[in-house]
Amino acid sequence: MPIRLKPAAVLGFVMFVSGCHTAPERQANRLDVSVPSVWSASANTFPLAGQKWVESFDDPVLYSLVEQALTSNFDLKTAVARVDAAIAQARIDGAALWPQLSFAPGYQYTQVRSAGFGSAQYSVFEALFNLSWEADIWGRIRSFREAARQEVEATNADFQAARLSLAARVAQNYFALLEAKLQAQVAEQSVADRGTIASLVQGRFERGLVRALEVRLVLTDLAQARSQLAAARNQVQLVTRQLEILLGDYPDGSLPQIDDTVTALSGSTIRQALPVPPSQLPAGLPAELLTRRPDLIASFARLRAADARLESTSKLLLPRITLTAAGGTRDSALTDLIDPRSVVWNLFAGAVQPLFTGGRIRGSIQLNEAYVEEAFNRYQDVALNAFREVEQALAAEEWLRAQEKELREAVQQTEAGQELALYSYRQGFIQILTLLDSYRSTLNAQSAHLAVRRQLLNNRVNLYLALGGSI
Incomplete structure (x- = not known):
């Protein structure tokens, strides 16, 4: 080559090298949508404290169940194996450096x-x-190894997300089981009350004070109450077995440690058995969610892994x-x-030096560019859904508390109305249908109140899960 062409050749080579793709500097909080400084659904929120959210319910049984699940659950053990596999794959991908x-x-x-x-x-x-x-002069193998390292980080974040999700499912199934047992107790009390009414009406019929139709009506109502009790007991065994699977136990339908936490009925008032969620809402700031929530960390790591693969592939031209x-x-x-x-x-x-590969290298570069675009948009979508889940849980908290307050009042009113209805029927002031309706109203109000209390607990768990809080 003549001497006068050497500078041009060097310049061309430098331009060729500089034209190869270099992974961009990614930041987790750099999104295509604007993120507000505070949550819009609730202004009365507090920073996410370092306390483990399971402990915030102040329930030793719940804490022990979560600990057992984190140790024995087979889905979680599968996630651990995936982390080990990702570490081994990173070791394989980095072996070419040596x-x-x-x-x-x-x-x-x-x-x-x-x-x-x-x-x-x-x-x-x-x-x-x-x-x-x-x-590895151009860093092609190092970029490939970096992609594997990011996959390890993503897989480990998936494992953390699995732990958090498992703890949330155990907590929600535990609350569902407590509610189901209380619903069964409510149904048992209702059957006992309907039996008392049936005996009362039967006695009045034998004395000729009422017609046979009233006897038929109360016996029908008693059968319906027994049917509701059977359904409630079936729900208990269903939820019990679901919880046992999460704990890694054989689903034989027996969890004696939970039976001890459910108190019996006292008259017509159910004692507190479901825990009460803390009054403070530990939401923190929206921007903190991007670096704390495991699925967001995993999605961002996979975006960086796609960047590293694209960089490695582009250097195949060198x-x-x-x-x-x-x-x-x-x-x-x-x-x-x-x-x-x-x-x-x-x-x-x-x-x-590759000269002609039939478009294989260029096609690989285009393929990885598409993967980067896919990973970036997936990260945006995961982030938006994370914000939605937090906002949704914060908004639901307010309405569920209002609903629980009204249903508590409804329970008190129907229980008082039930006593008045029984007295009025004995005195002959009302018909049997009115009395039966008062008992049905009491049962429905008690059942709905238990259900909304459990929804409040589930929503609080959903909030902790959406925030990525520590277990």
Whole structure:
């Protein structure tokens, strides 16, 4: 090459190298949508404290169940195995940075027969070494290894998300089981009350004070109450077995440690058995969610992994400089293999520059560019859904508290109305249908109140889950 072309060649090579893709500097809080400084659904929120959210319910049974699930749940053990696999894959992907050395011992036996000359036999022992190494001048292999490292971080974040989700499911199933047992107690009390009414009406009928129709009506109502009790007991066994699966236990339908937490009925008033969620709403700030919530951390890590793969793929256009070496000894006597004078070796260094690959490298670059765009948009979507879940849980808290307050009042009113209805029926002031309706209203109000109390607890768990709080 003439001397005057060398500067142009150097400049062209520099421009070629600089044209290769370099992974951008990503920031977790850099989104295509504006994030407010505070949550819009609730202004009365407090910073997310360091306390574990399971402990905030002040329920030792709940805490022990969550601890058991985190130790024994098989889905969580599967997530641990995925983390181990990702670590092993990162080790595999980073192995190309190091020289690859192999040893190939061998033995060869040969027998040659020739007409008129007999046969000749000889054997050869060999001990050969092979060495290969690619000099990662442009950082292609390091970028590939970085992608694997980001996948490890993403998989570990998936594991943390799985732990948080498991704890939330255990808590919600625990609350559902407490509610189901209380619903069964309410139904049992209702059956007992309807039985009392049936005895009362039957006695009045035998004395000729009422018609047979009233007896039929109360017996029908009693059968319906028994049907509701059967449904409530069935719900208890269903939720119990679901919770046992989460705990990693055989689903035999027995959790004695929970039976001790449910108190019996006292008259017509149910004692507190469901825990009360803390009054403070630990929401923190929206921007903190992007660096605290595990699924967001995983999604962002996968975005960075896609960036690293694109960078590694684009550097396939650059020359690859490799070093190979081979050596060893060959001899007919095994003892002569250790003689250093018989060692033969060779060394080769070379470079490979892709010139034409039929579009394979360019296609790989375009493919990874699409993967980067996909990962970036997925991260945006995961972030928006995370914000929605927090806002939704914060807004639901206010309405559920208002609903619980009104239903508590409804329970008090229906229980008082039930006593008045029974007195009025005994005095002949009202018909049997009015009395039965008062008992049904009491049952419905008690059942609805229990349900909304459990919804309040579930919503608080959903809020902790949406915030990515510590277990």
